[in-house]
Amino acid sequence: MSHPRKSRTGEKFIETALLACGMLSILTTVGIIGVLLFETIGFFKEVSIIEFFTDTQWTPLFVKKHFGVLPLVAGTALTSAIAILVAGPLGILTAIFLSEYAPVRLRQILKPILEILAGVPTIVYGYFALLFVTPLLQKLIPGLGGFNALSPGIVMGIMIIPLVSSLSEDAMYAVPRGLREAAYALGSSRLQTAWQVVVPAAFSGITASFVIAISRAIGETMLVAIAAGQMPNLTFNPLVPIETMTTYIVQISLGDTPTGTLEFRTIFAVGMVLFLSTFALNLIGDFMRQRFREQYE
């Protein structure tokens, strides 16, 4: 009590420091959006927004320039779709196994191991796709090129399995025991209980895991940069080289395109599309979660 002022100043200092920490991430986000917006507006002063969204070619570095973002969007959609086609079913099956079948001990060992998969640097996955999976696929699909969307798509799927399985498993594990008992007491097998009671009851958590996994796939850069070929190509054929939005941004950032030019500004416009698509995805995920949530009490 003898130094009330001193201790209050200390409190104030800590409060301010904590607030500053919180503000830092908010300000960073605002700053990123600000830069993106500013540069994107600059870009659209020179290129019409209609051309951007309807032209089917993306050749900003060529003599005859085309600024159609669709090939890049298609490339991202294609690799992400392949990834989620791999990770969705495998992730859910893994989650069902861990939550409904595995003995407690096995679950405690397997879950952290699976989560390690998420910690492997993506460049390692990139070389895994290019040097292992692609040659393997070439044996199965004759004529498949060294760069294609399929191989990085599959490997990206493997990479995001832990995201799907871990979050889905948490959601399934949280389903009350009473619901499982009810299902068993009505003559369900383990599989029927898992599919018809536990999975529907955990639907909102499973949806969330999908949204996060897809966002991750859309934003993934290194893996596709290495194995997909960096060739803008408006196609949904997984056997040919493609380029995604993220890899295009890498290509320009690392190249010798001078800052401030129209060519350089393209990456901000593409970045904006990328930002808006993951943002939209999160909104959809939130909506799905609210809409299809199966509430137990």
Next chain:
Amino acid sequence: MKQQAKSKFDLVLSVHDLNAWYGEAQVLSNISFDVERNRVTALIGPSGCGKSTLIRCFNRMNDFIPSFRLTGKILLEEEDLYSTAIDPVEVRLRLGMVFQKQNPFPKSIYDNIAYGPRIAGIRNRDQLDAIVEDSLQKAALWDEVKDKLRDNAYALSGGQQQRLCIARTLAIEPEVLLLDEPCSALDPIATAKIEELILELKDSYTVLIVTHNMQQAARVSHYTAFLYLGELIEFGLTDKIFTNPGDHRTEAYVTGKFG
């Protein structure tokens, strides 16, 4: 005495020298008694006496507990429920169970009732409609929910949810109804409704009910089994157990001296 009973009445279930353990801890010791057809048999006793474990032995719900072990026999119509030749799923279809806490699925009222029949392979729409209506009628819930069969089951009150769970169990047409403290989470009015329902169901079903509430046992059951520390202390007509018990521990419990 037992032989005589057997010839005179129709027995559905017969428990012989049942012993059960969780790991090293023995929870049931040398339990033997018979259950008559179309009668209500109550299992009473203080917390931890093994009555819930016992009722869960009948539909093999304890199979899911890794450390659980059992010796002895439970016969349903002369067939051993724990014989290796029998499928536990079939056991659960023949002995339907309603749990302590109402546990409807987070689905519509209709889908809750239709769950069991669908699992059993019934897909025909008219047939399912008929089963749903019939089961809800039997559980005295039809009039309250007939206009909102598509609503989520969680929109119902606690008592209605528990009657829904009973209806859901009736939909699989079990031979025996196992009720594990079905009213423990309900208020007195909802409890009275469930008791009324049990008395109606006894004409067509054999009912086993675990209860904490001795008035409830006295009101709804014909026979009462008193369990204490994993042993069956006394089994007999409910009237006799409550008015003229043969064991001092039974007397102490039913008169409320402990519990």
